[in-house]
Amino acid sequence: SGVQSLSLQETPKVKSKNIDVISEFKKIKRKNAANFVVIGHVDAGKSTLMGRLLFDLKAVDQRTMDKYRKEAETIGKGSFAFAWVLDQGTEERARGVTIDIATNKFETEKTSFTILDAPGHRDFVPNMIAGASQADFAVLVIDASTGNFESGLRGQTKEHALLVRSIGVQRIIVAVNKMDVADWSQARFEEIRQQMSGFLTSAGFQPKNISFVPCSGLEGGNILRRSSDPRSSWYHQGPTLVEELDKSEPATHALDKPLRMTIGDVFRGGVQNPLSVSGRLESGTVQTGEQVLVMPSGEKAQVRSLQVDDDGEPRDWAVAGQNVVLNLTDIDPVHLKTGDVLCSASSSPIRNVREFTAKVLAFDHLTPMAVDVHKGRLHVPGRISQLVATLDKASGAVVKKRPKIVQPGTVARVLVRLDDAVPLEAPSRVVLRSNGDTVAAGLIE
Numbered sequence: 015s016g017v018q019s020l021s022l023q024e025t026p027k028v029k030s031k032n033i034d035v036i037s038e039f040k041k042i043k044r045k046n047a048a049n050f051v052v053i054g055h056v057d058a059g060k061s062t063l064m065g066r067l068l069f070d071l072k073a074v075d076q077r078t079m080d081k082y083r084k085e086a087e088t089i090g091k092g093s094f095a096f097a098w099v100l101d102q103g104t105e106e107r108a109r110g111v112t113i114d115i116a117t118n119k120f121e122t123e124k125t126s127f128t129i130l131d132a133p134g135h136r137d138f139v140p141n142m143i144a145g146a147s148q149a150d151f152a153v154l155v156i157d158a159s160t161g162n163f164e165s166g167l168r169g170q171t172k173e174h175a176l177l178v179r180s181i182g183v184q185r186i187i188v189a190v191n192k193m194d195v196a197d198w199s200q201a202r203f204e205e206i207r208q209q210m211s212g213f214l215t216s217a218g219f220q221p222k223n224i225s226f227v228p229c230s231g232l233e234g235g236n237i238l239r240r241s242s243d244p245r246s247s248w249y250h251q252g253p254t255l256v257e258e259l260d261k262s263e264p265a266t267h268a269l270d271k272p273l274r275m276t277i278g279d280v281f282r283g284g285v286q287n288p289l290s291v292s293g294r295l296e297s298g299t300v301q302t303g304e305q306v307l308v309m310p311s312g313e314k315a316q317v318r319s320l321q322v323d324d325d326g327e328p329r330d331w332a333v334a335g336q337n338v339v340l341n342l343t344d345i346d347p348v349h350l351k352t353g354d355v356l357c358s359a360s361s362s363p364i365r366n367v368r369e370f371t372a373k374v375l376a377f378d379h380l381t382p383m384a385v386d387v388h389k390g391r392l393h394v395p396g397r398i399s400q401l402v403a404t405l406d407k408a409s410g411a412v413v414k415k416r417p418k419i420v421q422p423g424t425v426a427r428v429l430v431r432l433d434d435a436v437p438l439e440a441p442s443r444v445v446l447r448s449n450g451d452t453v454a455a456g457l458i459e
């Protein structure tokens with residue numbers, strides 16, 4: 015259209031500086047960056063806990079918080095104030111649920127964190143999948159109060175934990191929340207810890223990657239500061255939630271692998287930058303002036319300028335693990351969609367595939383059936399065309415070839431055929447859904 019050709023004229027090409035990005039990156043001492051996803055049963059206190067975290071770490075100021083508190087009290091839901099930190103819309107507030115995926119950031123002295131998801135409502139699973147597929151670790155929030163832990167176990171607690179593990183998340187921090195209503199009982203904490211350790215280990219988390227923190231999001235106990243409740247004295251040596259978060263290892267990002275970035279959003283019509291895409295660099299590096307290839311369309315574009323982690327400052331380059339905005343030129347915007355993959359135009363581009371095998375954990379009965387394949391923001395319709403084998407959970411050895419059906423809770427190798435050719439490669443975390451339910455999740459082989 016006319017608008018598009020105008021944009022293209024306004025955005026002349028720039029010259030690449032041919033920077034050796036990896037060696038530049040190594041010269042800089044920087045804060046560790048980590049992304050995490052928050053999971054758990056409805057009402058476990060996820061939003062409240064994250065709101066508290068943002069508030070205590072000064073990502074939200076006192077005035078804003080006071081305003082939220084007032085508004086919340088006006089409609090008689092004072093305790094929701096923290097959860098509201100995560101919302102913007104007043105409509106959600108009036109209903110008292112957290113709706114949107116909000117990307118929220120906060121920093122400790124050691125690490126800058128991004129919360130990939132602000133959970134809370136029933137359409138949470140697709141959002142969580144998008145978040146979890148980029149997460150370095152997960153925070154599982156559990157309601158410790160009598161009966162609620164148990165009903166959470168029958169609800170989403172286990173499902174979410176299985177799901178994040180099967181899409182490749184290795185570390186999990188369990189926030190044993192609402193300890194204020196569980197009298198800060200050590201016995202209760204230990205009971206929950208025992209049960210959950212057993213379950214999480216059987217779900218495939220290694221014991222060294224599981225930790226537990228007794229806390230109260232509402233009162234702020236053991237979040238940034240230790241709880242001042244005398245009943246919690248038994249934990250006075252234990253780490254707070256923030257201390258646990260800070261233990262996250264610097265993620266080993268594959269800087270020397272080929273460039274991969276899945277587009278999270280496409281922005282059009284900016285004055286300075288008529289066409290931009292945002293997303294996280296999954297591997298490799300990118301620099302201003304570089305030519306990139308957009309898949310599945312196979313169209314090329316040039317990176318005119320870029321920003322890292324939304325600070326708005328133009329940069330010369332970015333590396334894997336960073337959240338970036340790329341300002342593009344030389345491409346028609348019709349070729350850019352959420353879920354598309356950017357790679358280098360000159361080396362190891364990703365290929366479009368119509369078929370793949372994956373090792374998945376079944377959440378439901380699997381048969382040859384229609385499924386939607388989700389990988390982060392990418393989703394595409396297809397079908398499980400063959401149940402190749404069921405596998406032993408621990409060793410991965412074949413248990414039964416060509417089963418007629420795969421039972422929930424079983425690990426299986428399946429062949430998936432896609433309706434459209436899309437950029438997918440091993441090893442990627444994928445989720446299979448059917449009629450709005452997650453039926454399986456796992457890794458492309």
Ligand code: GDP
Nearest residue numbers: 056057058059060061062093134192230231232
């Ligand atoms: P979500 O659905 O997991 O996001 O849960 P919310 O954060 O919306 O919290 C659900 C309810 O539990 C709200 O009424 C909160 O005020 C309450 N709540 C959350 N955290 C705590 C806590 O640590 N202690 C107590 N007593 N209540 C809490």
